[in-house]
Amino acid sequence: MRTRTILLAALAAGVLGVAAGLAVNGPGPLLRTELGQRAVQGAMDAVAPPAPEGLAIAKRGGPVPSITLPDLAGAPRTLPDDFPGRPLLVNFWASWCPPCIEEMPELDRFAAGQGDTGVRVVGIALDDQAAVEDFLARIPVRYPILIDAAGPRDSGVQLGNQRGVLPYTVLVSADGRLLKQRIGPFVHGELDGWAGKGE
Secondary structure, three states, rough: OOHHHHHHHHHHHHHHHHHHHHHHOOOOOOHOOHHHHHHHHHHHHHOOOOOOOOOOOOOOOOOOOEEEEEEOOOEEEEEEOOOOOEEEEEEEEEOOOOHHHHHHHHHHHHHOOOOOOEEEEEEEEOOOOHHHHHHHHOOOOOOOOOEEEEOOOOHHHOOOOOOOOOEEEEEEEOEEEEEEEEEEEOOOOOOHHOOOOOO
8 A cells, every 4th residue: 555655646746747748848738638637636636635524525517516706796606506507718828928918819719719608618717817807908808707716715715726826717518517637838720629518
């Protein structure tokens, strides 16, 4: 049993090392595949701190917890209930995160192309509201932005990002199940295949 624990820890450390190298040197082929994403997510989950007691954390294929956060005007919005009937792409970002900022035009392009029946996009800024408003004044997006404070109980943790890596994106089905998780930024055109029509 001890050998198995050591091997799992070594594997997790190795995958995290590869992920860190990719983050520093730019996303490579590993992070662009579903298999690579699942491997990195599994490794991160293996070394994540224990979830705070009583906090519901979504697992792939399972229901997402109800999360209520303020929008930029301070009005409460609840995920996924306030966005019913269509798949929902939730992107976690911060104004101080360069890869987050680089992918925002791609998220905006994707959101604008979804029309009335495609995937809805919501951004959750794990950031200070004033910093977010300043950023969006310079680089606006056409999808809703909600505000949360980063921490061990934040909405990103609840949607499976216990290590707090940014950017982080999830795809939620129209019936409220966690379909996909994505660590790292999207490049131009990549979202179309990843999220499609929410498949």
